[in-house]
Amino acid sequence: MSEASGEGLMFHPMDQFIVKPLFGAGPVHWYTPTNAMMWMMVSVLAIILLLVIGTRGRAVVPSRIQSVAELAYGFIHKMVEDVAGKDGLKFFPYIFTLFLFIVFSNFLGLLPKAFTPTAHIAVTAVLAMLVFLTVTIVGFVKNGAGFLGLFWVSSAPLALRPVLALIEVISYFVRPVSHSIRLAGNMMAGHAVIKVFAAFAPLILMSGIGIAVTPLSIVAITAMYGLEILVAFIQAYVFTILTCVYLKDALHPHH
């Protein structure tokens, strides 16, 4: 990252993504408690609280928190069953964990002053690489060499098949890249846009043009915030459903 503060703005819109140590200002080692680590732990704690408190009562008529836990469970369960098929349900705990971690990180990152772990490619790349490795290993264990049938489009004319195989192989290996960058890029872009508008908001204290600019930027922040709430959920949903699609490819590799 270049210098911390731009010339015109009071703060740089990308400053919010800097990983800082929680205590002091020393260098960041792998064991240093940082804000990224803290917010990931907060989202894990929130998930544990939701599921433990939510299922403690096991009431027939669910309380509010129990309904939320049940809704999330049922939503992902149905998605895995619909997209990956009945035999994909073995992977439901993994996919549900992924979904909850991403959705909680995204939503907690929307709190003012919060840090969004999923806006970092380092975090999402680990998630996406794990999905990629899981899917590849499951594909080979389940189907053996038949998994390579995924790349050999048997419905295409014979002359086209090698070309299609090449394209399929490339698109297979680009999956973890696009899978991780989609989530990180969406979160980063939205938060950066909010911060750009936030930098224009205090202009009324400095110059006359602020009378026009400040209300506009506050309205824009509000609107972008609403959009970001939507995006936070949709990106978690998209990440999860793409995991299911990849899993379906691994379990049933025939076109």
Add this chain to the structure above:
Amino acid sequence: MEGDIVQMGAYIGAGLACMGMGGAAVGVGNVAGNFLSGALRNPSAAAGQTATLFIGIAFAEALGIFSFLVALLLMFAV
């Protein structure tokens, strides 16, 4: 002097990368618009296809995000 030109090129390139945003907008709009026109013809089949809609939007949007990434790399990494 040479560093200035490199810096200028990086900034111009970052600006040009924003054109990818338009491409992503066309792609996402195309997916959503076609979904809507199909859904209005046969509303009963629409509910089952929302997952496909989001997958299509995600694929179209990912390429726009790639151009954002290129802009970021030019601004901060080059």
